[in-house]
Amino acid sequence: MSRVVLGVAGGIAAYKACELLRRLRDDGHDVTVVPTEAALTFVGRATWEALSGRPVSTSVWTDAYEVPHVRIGREADLVLVAPATADLLARAATGRADDLLTNVLLTATCPVVLSPAMHTEMWLNAATRANVATLRSRGVVVVDPAVGRLTGADSGPGRLPEPAEILAVARTVLAAPALVPALAAQDLAGLTVAVSVGGTREHLDPVRFLGNSSSGRMGWAVARAARLRGASVRAVVAHTDVDGPSGIDVERVGSTAELGAAMTRAAKGADVVVMAAAPADFTPASTSEVKIKKTGDAGTTVTLVQTxxxxxxxVEAREDPRQVVVGFAAETAVDQAELVALGRAKLVRKGCDLLVLNTVGLGLVFGREDNEITLLARSDDGGAVVDGPHAGSKDVLAHRILDGSVAVHRRG
Structure with missing residues (x-):
């Protein structure tokens, strides 16, 4: 169980923090809510206390004998502020200590994650941009806000990401605090990552199709990880069971042929191309324009051709030799040795630079939030460098995949 401080600044998006608090507690974390006085204008103290099961204060003077302005930050495993308003960012960047939350930010020795929310003009203002840059330079993870509906009829960048997205960041930082420097430094800024997501569907008729069990979680995890680290992200998305992160360009597709055409477009000019989608290997030789009817108890025969x-x-279409192409191989191997052997053969056959291997089966990988992967990187002598296996959440493993991809890219 991790000790999380949930800071809440005074913006209308404070209502979303209630859902975030419930999700954190459902994950088993011990959560202390530290709102600003302005935050209590939007969501009252009783709500925070009821949802967290803990007393809530905004002042350093409450229970002063326990020195809360120092103790809370020192004892935390993560300080997460959502929403972080323009005012909160400014006070944090200048080292203000005029309420309990800013004192906690000054005394925290654990990772600090700020999720801003404000009107577009405030987010794009030079003062806010400078404050964000200052905080990041000090090792604070600042999550870019989403683009969408703001207060009233306004729309644009500045919307607080959905609680599930903020929770994914919190889980990643808690599970892998070593990633914090990369997240804070935006170490992939200036790079473009194209990633495919989900499973394709090959239609037999207007209502039936051939598909697979891909949920899209791994692809979305790669997109989220790249975006958190400052990359520009293009996603080509087939069928998925979950929603993806905000702040990325998305093109929706259905079939494997559509996926291939869209990924060819998305890959142009990209530094890293990640084929995390699960394309169907076969498609019907012909598709009926009307629903195929059953006739008694007789079956039917479908002729399939390769996609x-x-x-x-x-790999064949890339124009820049420095572009890194990453493939995935889902295998039903009996052990690690067989998995690597299958991967080596596929790495040669496909010609990609990096191959992500995982063993699949009923109840394994597909639809789950965790995974176990082995990375195979092409070596100069035509062989493969094996890295793994590595187990963990798909969000954490996505960063390992990006680390491997960037290492290949920098070798050029």
């Missing part, structure tokens, strides 16, 4: 090899096509 285009999207991964190999991306």
């Amino acid at each position: 285009p090899d999207v991964l190999h096509g991306l």
Whole structure:
């Protein structure tokens, strides 16, 4: 169980922090809510106390004998502020200590994550941009706000990401605090990452299709990780069971052929191309324009043909030799040795620079939030460098995949 401080600044998005608090507690974390006085204008003290099961204060003078302005920050495993208003960012950047929350930020020795929310003009203002840069330079993780509906009829960048997205960041930082420097430094800024997500569907008729069990979680995790680290992200998305992060360009597709065409477009000019989607390997030789009817108890025969090899096509089509193409291989291997052997053969066959291996089966990988992967990187002598296996959440493993991709890219 981790000790999380949930800071809440005074913005209308404070209502979303209630859902975030419940999700954190459902994850088993011990959560202390530290709102600003302005935050209590939007969500009252009784609500925070009822949801957290803890007393709530905004002042350093409450229970002063326990020295809360120092103790709370020192004891935390994570300080997460959502929403972080323009005022809170300014006070944090200048080292103000005029309420309990800013004191906690000054005394925290654990990772600090700020999730801003404000009107677009405030987010884009030069003063706010400078404050964000200052905080990041000090090792604070600042999550870019989403683009969407703001207060009233306004729309634009400045919306607080959904609680599930903020929770994903919190989980990643708690599970892998070593990632904090990369997240704070935006170490992938200036790079473009193209990633495919989900499973394709090959239609037999207007209502039936051939598909697979991909949920899209791994692809979305790669997109989220790249965006958190400052990269520009393009996502080509087939069928998924979950929603993706905000702040990325998305093109929706259905079939493997559509996926291949869209990924070819998305890959142009990209530094890293990640084929995390699960394309169907076969498609019906012909598709009925009307629903195929059952006739008594008789079955039916469907002729299947192979779909285009999207991964190999991306390798063949790349124009920049420094572009890194990453493939995935879901295998039903009996052990690690067989998995690596299958991966080596596929790495040669596909021609990609990095291959992510995982063993799949009923109840394994698909639809789950965790995974176990092994990375195979092409070596100069035509062989493969094996890294793994690595187990963990898909969000954490996504960063390992990006680390491997960037290492190949920098070798050029």
